[in-house]
Amino acid sequence: MNTNKINYQLLLDKELEGIRAEGRTPTLLLHSCCAPCSSYTLEYLSEYFSITVFYYNPNIYPEEEYSRRVAEQTRFISQLPAKNPIALTVGDYDPQEFYTAVKGLEQIPEGGERCFACYRLRLERTARLAEERGFEYFTTTLSISPYKNAPKLNEIASELAGIYRVKALPSDFKKREGYKRSVELSKQYGLYRQDYCGCIFSQRERNKEL
Secondary structure (H helix, E strand, C coil): CCHHHCCHHHHHHHHHHHHHHHCCCCEEEEECCCHHHHHHHHHHHCCCCEEEEEECCCCCCCHHHHHHHHHHHHHHHHHCCCCCCEEEEECCCCHHHHHHHCCCCCCCCCCCHHHHHHHHHHHHHHHHHHHHHCCCEEEEHHHHCCCCCHHHHHHHHHHHHCCCCCEECCCCCCHHHHHHHHHHHHHHHCCCCCCCCCCHHHHHHHHHHC
């Protein structure tokens, strides 16, 4: 199957229609990379789900940057009005997990196989935790970024759904001007918007551009 031709927003629409028709509020474990990317995603999905945000990002460098992003994520969740409850779980911060996952891919340009390995690391931890805690769905905020590969994210999530007993919620949150809305919400809430993805490799690439 050519995942590049799949419209993941339409798949999500169908899933949400089914949930609405059933009149229920399923549970969702939402991996979040940062508060700005979670902003529109939470505004959108909290209409349908009881959400726990899972902040698991061992790729972020340096530790001060990680702590700043955790603080912004916490603040945003506390301030966002939502129809259904939003909770937060912060995963362990062990950068060595990231370096082990991308070993041998350090020189790959941003957006390539190194990033895909990072997607898998974070998504697998999310799917595993979702199964352990009995969530019905899992997904990630990563697809809201125009710089992230939504087909690859959904491909990995679908594969993990076949391993762990939890459904992968289709996502391409940049659709329907989702990314634009995230920028608007970031301004509204005064969120810190970083200028690099998070890892030391993306920071180096960003510094070369300056």
